[in-house]
Amino acid sequence: MPDIDVLVVGAGPAGSIAAREAARASHGLEVVLLERDRAVGAPVRCAEGVGDAGLREFASPEGAPWAARKITRVIFLAPDDTEVQVAERDVGWILDRTRFDAMLAAEAVAAGADLQVGTEATGMTREVDGRWAVAVHGPDGRAVYRARVVIGADGVETMVGRWAGLDTRVPARDMESCAQYVVQGIDFDPDAIYLQFGDGIAPGGYAWIFPKGDGVANVGLGIVALKSDGRNARAYLDAWIARRYPRGARTGVTVGGVIVHTTIKQTYGDGILVAGDAAHMINPLSGGGIVNAMKAGRLAGRTAAAAICAGDTSADRLAAYHHDWMQLLGDDHLKYYRIKQALERLDDAFFNGLARTVNAIPREKRTLGRIFAQALVKHPQLIPVAARFFI
Amino acid sequence: MPAARAAEVAVVDLDVCDRCGLCLPLCPPEAIHLDLTALVVDRTACTGCRKCVAPCPVGALAMIPA
Numbered sequence: 278m279p280d281i282d283v284l285v286v287g288a289g290p291a292g293s294i295a296a297r298e299a300a301r302a303s304h305g306l307e308v309v310l311l312e313r314d315r316a317v318g319a320p321v322r323c324a325e326g327v328g329d330a331g332l333r334e335f336a337s338p339e340g341a342p343w344a345a346r347k348i349t350r351v352i353f354l355a356p357d358d359t360e361v362q363v364a365e366r367d368v369g370w371i372l373d374r375t376r377f378d379a380m381l382a383a384e385a386v387a388a389g390a391d392l393q394v395g396t397e398a399t400g401m402t403r404e405v406d407g408r409w410a411v412a413v414h415g416p417d418g419r420a421v422y423r424a425r426v427v428i429g430a431d432g433v434e435t436m437v438g439r440w441a442g443l444d445t446r447v448p449a450r451d452m453e454s455c456a457q458y459v460v461q462g463i464d465f466d467p468d469a470i471y472l473q474f475g476d477g478i479a480p481g482g483y484a485w486i487f488p489k490g491d492g493v494a495n496v497g498l499g500i501v502a503l504k505s506d507g508r509n510a511r512a513y514l515d516a517w518i519a520r521r522y523p524r525g526a527r528t529g530v531t532v533g534g535v536i537v538h539t540t541i542k543q544t545y546g547d548g549i550l551v552a553g554d555a556a557h558m559i560n561p562l563s564g565g566g567i568v569n570a571m572k573a574g575r576l577a578g579r580t581a582a583a584a585i586c587a588g589d590t591s592a593d594r595l596a597a598y599h600h601d602w603m604q605l606l607g608d609d610h611l612k613y614y615r616i617k618q619a620l621e622r623l624d625d626a627f628f629n630g631l632a633r634t635v636n637a638i639p640r641e642k643r644t645l646g647r648i649f650a651q652a653l654v655k656h657p658q659l660i661p662v663a664a665r666f667f668i
Numbered sequence: 669m670p671a672a673r674a675a676e677v678a679v680v681d682l683d684v685c686d687r688c689g690l691c692l693p694l695c696p697p698e699a700i701h702l703d704l705t706a707l708v709v710d711r712t713a714c715t716g717c718r719k720c721v722a723p724c725p726v727g728a729l730a731m732i733p734a
Contacts, residue, residue, distance in 0.1 A: 313704070322688060397703075397704050399703075414704070432689060433688075433689050433690060433692070433693060434688075434689025434690075434692040434693070434702050435692075435693070436701070436702075439698060445693055446693050446694070446695070446696065446698070447693040447694060449694055449719050449722075449723060452690065452693070452694055452723050454690060454723045454724070454725045455725060456725045456726070502722035502723040503722070505722060509722070509724060509725055509726060509727045510725035510726075511725055511726050511727075512727075531686075532686050532688050532690075532725035532726055533688040533689070533690060533725070534688060534689065534690025534691075534693075534723070534725075536693065
């Protein structure tokens with residue numbers, strides 16, 4: 278029954294960064310990083326897109342084997358297929374998540390963390406001395422770690438949050454059901470990501486094309502099941518691909534849930550922190566979670582290390598993590614969530630009209646401010662959306 | 669007094685389920701668990717609310733009489 282300082286459950290972006298930062302913060306700390314799957318980074322349950330600025334806080338993408346594609350354009354497709362190009366700059370990157378996650382885990386190991394793959398946490402209880410006894414099951418059988426702080430970075434299905442008594446449940450209206458194929462042999466602009474909205478295409482969410490190389494892309498969509506016509510996400514995706522890319526070769530279907538809500542009310546407890554998807558730290562407008570997870574993991578790892586070094590891992594001390602996260606991004610997500618709610622009231626005809634309004638602005642003058650101003654003039658339905666942004 | 673038994677409970681088709689974990693946070697009584705090989709529904713905890721059924725991206729969950 279080894280006594281350790283920090284146990285991180287889940288070696289995705291949140292967990293690996295948390296382990297790396299905790300190990301770097303103090304060289305004497307014993308940090309263990311658990312990964313349920315036999316290899317870090319597989320299977321991939323992700324569209325693999327990240328923003329440029331956020332990514333660069335953690336890693337430099339130029340020439341990196343884990344960076345599949347640089348993206349310089351965003352093309353929105355209205356429900357009636359009208360194309361609108363809205364940005365031309367350093368938009369972001371499409372990652373190779375298998376390699377990216379492996380790189381982050383390797384950094385955690387280089388910093389001194391002990392990575393255990395194929396090892397699942399099966400339960401945890403709090404001991405009288407304040408440590409968490411976490412039962413694990415791995416290639417060498419069963420064991421128990423006694424950790425001063427447990428960081429739950431175990432994704433949408435988080436068990437750590439549940440075991441620690443945190444409320445990680447989500448209402449059905451805020452769960453996007455996603456499906457994605459890697460599609461080969463299709464024609465698209467390989468420097469752009471495509472996003473299409475529409476009640477018949479992806480009700481409550483959007484469909485995406487994220488290029489991974491010439492003629493190869495992650496093609497997927499997310500729907501809110503409450504708004505579905507009875508079909509599941511995979512059926513919506515099959516219909517969309519059949520219409521847009523009837524000759525594309527589909528491989529490897531991936532499915533998963535994206536929580537488009539806001540950060541859980543409490544992300545900490547005595548000796549416990551939760552980070553990333555497990556704490557619903559996802560941009561509720563875009564569904565993006567990778568950079569959010571890394572930023573939260575960095576805060577969690579540093580907060581845990583500082584608390585251990587100070588000899589106080591109580592909930593009162595660890596509450597600083599929640600406060601820092603809300604200031605960093607959590608409060609923004611609350612605003613984005615209000616915008617999402619307002620946008621939900623707009624229909625396909627509105628988005629088709631908005632696409633034409635924006636396309637009437639010359640591309641070189643198509644700044645976000647000008648788009649916004651024109652849109653408000655031509656589409657007064659947007660005023661409550663704009664108002665909510667500032668409330 | 670024990671809670672009344674649900675009329676229906678959720679079941680998972682393990683041949684279809686991809687173990688993505690989407691249904692876990694949707695379950696109000698937290699009756700669904702993932703273990704190393706399977707998705708497990710605790711039939712004694714399931715209240716038959718159906719909240720897990722439609723959101724499954726591949727349609728792996730269904731209701732059966734309890």
